[in-house]
Amino acid sequence: MKKLYVVFNSQVDNNSMGGGDKIVMNISKVLGEKKLYDLKYIGCPEGYEMVSKNIKNVSFSYLNKFKVKSLGLLGAYFLRILFSFNIFKLRIKNEDVGLKDTVLWSSSDFLPDTFPCFLYKLFNPSVRWVGSMFLRLRNPFKKEIKFNYKTFFSFVSQQVSIFFFKMCCDHICVLCKDDVNYLIRKGIPKSRIFITSGGVNIKEFNEVSISEKKYDACFVGRFHTQKGIDDLIYVWKKIVEEGKNKGTKRKLAVVGWGDEKQVKTLNDLIENNGIGEYVDMKGFLDGKDKISVIKSSGVLLFPSSFESWGVVVAEGIASKVPVVSYRLPTIYENFKFGVVWVDPFDKEKYFSEVEKLLTDEDYRNGIINEAKDFVNELDWENVGIKFSKHII
Structure with a gap:
C-alpha cells in the first residue's frame, strides 16, 4: 500500500x-x-x-x-x-x-x-x-x-x-x-x-440535536482583526439596541480563541460598548460541543475581511443556520447557497440583514432550505476522494 x-x-x-x-x-x-x-x-x-x-x-x-x-x-x-x-x-x-x-x-x-x-x-x-x-x-x-x-x-x-x-x-x-x-x-x-476545499462531517452534525434556540446569533473563529471582530461588536451593539426597542433581549454566543492580547482586546470592546450581558463567551470548543452552540443559534455571523475558504461558513450551512458574510471573492466562489451576502464592508447593511433574519421567519427558512442539497457536497468524504485524485 x-x-x-x-x-x-x-x-x-x-x-x-x-x-x-x-x-x-x-x-x-x-x-x-x-x-x-x-x-x-x-x-x-x-x-x-x-x-x-x-x-x-x-x-x-x-x-x-x-x-x-x-x-x-x-x-x-x-x-x-x-x-x-x-x-x-x-x-x-x-x-x-x-x-x-x-x-x-x-x-x-x-x-x-x-x-x-x-x-x-x-x-x-x-x-x-x-x-x-x-x-x-x-x-x-x-x-x-x-x-x-x-x-x-x-x-x-x-x-x-x-x-x-x-x-x-x-x-x-x-x-x-x-x-x-x-x-x-x-x-x-x-x-x-x-x-x-474545507468540509464538514455531515454524520457528526446530524447526530447533534437541540430542543431550543438558546442564542440569537453566534460567532466562531479566532479573535483576530481579520476575522472582523470590530464589525462584529459594532453590529451586535445595534442588534442589542434594536432588540431593546422591541422588548427583546438578544444574546450572542462567541466561540473562539486568541492570545492574551487578543482576548483582552475583545473583552474591552464588549465592555466599552456596554453589551457584556448580551454576549456569552464560550471559549474554544470543537466537535459536538461547537456544533451544539451553532445549532442553538438563529444566525451565524461571519464578518471576516480576509479568507481563503471559510470552514465556519460550511459549519453554519451544515447546522441549518443561515450565515451572514461579506461578499469576499474567495468565499463567494465556494458557497452557492445558505449564505446572505453583504457588500464589503457595509456594516449598516450587515446589521439590517441580521435583523431581518432574526425577525422574518420566512426569509430565514428560505435561506436554510436552499442549501439542503448543497450541504452534501461539503462532506469530508467527498472532499477527501477529490483530493486523492490530484496526488495520484
Missing part, C-alpha cells in the same frame, strides 16, 4: 486548531479510512496532541520534543526548523514500498512544516511532496497589512516556503483561484497547483 506521511510540526497548542489544520487532518483521515494510503503523522508534541485528540489509534513519530509552552513561540519555531534534519532518522524509506509510492504532505506553509519535506525531497527526488498554502498572507512591505514583527515574520516565512515549493514540490494545494494565480505569478507551473 502507498504511504502518506503528514507533517504537523507548527502547532502552538492542541486547543487552537485552525481551518488549515482541520482540512489536512480530515482529508488525511479519509485517505486512511478508505485504505488509499497507509497513514502516518510526524511532527511536534502539540501536533501529536491535536491529531490524537481527533483520530483514534494514530501512528505518530516525533521530529522533535520542543513545546511552545516551555520555549515560547519563537524559540520553539526556530528549534523545530533547526531540527528538521531529524526527518532523515525516520524510516520513511522501507522494504515493502519504494519512495515513488511515498507521499510527504506538509500541513501548512509554515517553515517547521515545509523545511523537513524540502530537505527530504532534495535528497530523495523520487518521493512525492504535497505542499499546502491555505491563506496567502498580505504584504506588510506594501502596506496591505500593518507592519509589525508578527506580520513581517509570517510573510517572510511564507515567501521562503513558496521558494521551496517552486524548487521541488510536486503538488501544491490551495483553496481559491486567487491563490492559484498568485503562485503562478511566483513562477510555479499551473500543472503543479490544485484547488481543494
Whole structure:
C-alpha cells in the first residue's frame, strides 16, 4: 500500500486548531479510512496532541520534543526548523514500498512544516511532496497589512516556503483561484497547483440535536482583526439596541480563541460598548460541543475581511443556520447557497440583514432550505476522494 506521511510540526497548542489544520487532518483521515494510503503523522508534541485528540489509534513519530509552552513561540519555531534534519532518522524509506509510492504532505506553509519535506525531497527526488498554502498572507512591505514583527515574520516565512515549493514540490494545494494565480505569478507551473476545499462531517452534525434556540446569533473563529471582530461588536451593539426597542433581549454566543492580547482586546470592546450581558463567551470548543452552540443559534455571523475558504461558513450551512458574510471573492466562489451576502464592508447593511433574519421567519427558512442539497457536497468524504485524485 502507498504511504502518506503528514507533517504537523507548527502547532502552538492542541486547543487552537485552525481551518488549515482541520482540512489536512480530515482529508488525511479519509485517505486512511478508505485504505488509499497507509497513514502516518510526524511532527511536534502539540501536533501529536491535536491529531490524537481527533483520530483514534494514530501512528505518530516525533521530529522533535520542543513545546511552545516551555520555549515560547519563537524559540520553539526556530528549534523545530533547526531540527528538521531529524526527518532523515525516520524510516520513511522501507522494504515493502519504494519512495515513488511515498507521499510527504506538509500541513501548512509554515517553515517547521515545509523545511523537513524540502530537505527530504532534495535528497530523495523520487518521493512525492504535497505542499499546502491555505491563506496567502498580505504584504506588510506594501502596506496591505500593518507592519509589525508578527506580520513581517509570517510573510517572510511564507515567501521562503513558496521558494521551496517552486524548487521541488510536486503538488501544491490551495483553496481559491486567487491563490492559484498568485503562485503562478511566483513562477510555479499551473500543472503543479490544485484547488481543494474545507468540509464538514455531515454524520457528526446530524447526530447533534437541540430542543431550543438558546442564542440569537453566534460567532466562531479566532479573535483576530481579520476575522472582523470590530464589525462584529459594532453590529451586535445595534442588534442589542434594536432588540431593546422591541422588548427583546438578544444574546450572542462567541466561540473562539486568541492570545492574551487578543482576548483582552475583545473583552474591552464588549465592555466599552456596554453589551457584556448580551454576549456569552464560550471559549474554544470543537466537535459536538461547537456544533451544539451553532445549532442553538438563529444566525451565524461571519464578518471576516480576509479568507481563503471559510470552514465556519460550511459549519453554519451544515447546522441549518443561515450565515451572514461579506461578499469576499474567495468565499463567494465556494458557497452557492445558505449564505446572505453583504457588500464589503457595509456594516449598516450587515446589521439590517441580521435583523431581518432574526425577525422574518420566512426569509430565514428560505435561506436554510436552499442549501439542503448543497450541504452534501461539503462532506469530508467527498472532499477527501477529490483530493486523492490530484496526488495520484
